[in-house]
Amino acid sequence: MSDATNTIAQNSADHKAAPKSSPASVRRFNEARERTKAISAPTLADVLRLAPNDDKISAIVQHFGFEAGDHDELLGAGLNLIRDQYALLEDVLVVTDFRGERNFKAMEMHLGRLVDGLIRSAYGAANFYETKRQLARDEQNAFSNESRDEDRQGIDGGENRVDRAVRFAAQQAPKAYALAIMATGACDAYRDIFGEDWKPYTKDNARSLTENVRAAQWGAVL
Numbered sequence: 001m002s003d004a005t006n007t008i009a010q011n012s013a014d015h016k017a018a019p020k021s022s023p024a025s026v027r028r029f030n031e032a033r034e035r036t037k038a039i040s041a042p043t044l045a046d047v048l049r050l051a052p053n054d055d056k057i058s059a060i061v062q063h064f065g066f067e068a069g070d071h072d073e074l075l076g077a078g079l080n081l082i083r084d085q086y087a088l089l090e091d092v093l094v095v096t097d098f099r100g101e102r103n104f105k106a107m108e109m110h111l112g113r114l115v116d117g118l119i120r121s122a123y124g125a126a127n128f129y130e131t132k133r134q135l136a137r138d139e140q141n142a143f144s145n146e147s148r149d150e151d152r153q154g155i156d157g158g159e160n161r162v163d164r165a166v167r168f169a170a171q172q173a174p175k176a177y178a179l180a181i182m183a184t185g186a187c188d189a190y191r192d193i194f195g196e197d198w199k200p201y202t203k204d205n206a207r208s209l210t211e212n213v214r215a216a217q218w219g220a221v222l
Helices: 003-013 023-035 046-050 055-062 071-093 104-146 161-196 209-221
Strands: none
Touching: 046 104, 046 161, 055 161, 055 209, 071 161, 104 161
16 A cells, blocks of 8 residues: 555544545645655745745635735835845945955855745745645545535534635635745845845765765775
């Protein structure tokens, strides 16, 4: 039994007998797991891939009445966070070397860390939203296939389990959206200042060609 089938069966433990996982449900599970797989160094693209877009958040706000924040204000907050830090710290972090050239390395590192923090926060919220959205969709599919018409209404006419799952997922959408827009603004400001897109820091563990040759030689002899 595959990992997806096992997980789907375990999630159905509250039923008398776990339903047989269809190929479609297994495929959806694998797709969702791939989309929400933890990333150690997320980028803005990773955030936007998972967070709700403008059309999605507009629909959620319309149907649920949640507050999602103003797009331009959120974008401006991200922009200003980076720009204000640059203006405040320029005389401190941007130094002139012995050749008379300005060195922006310290500023680049500082602002890069600020952007990294925003990206990680936004990615965490977006990943959580997408996970709950997928769970709600799976609940809806299972409910449609398994439930009788008389069972579709919740207790005493209230929400059924799909309604609750959908509402919980919808509650996460404005958080993911707001943080994604702020992160976008921060990335825009970083690009304006340094002339290149922000990228997460990753330690370069690759060995040089000389080191690889040396290791191969040692391995052949020793």
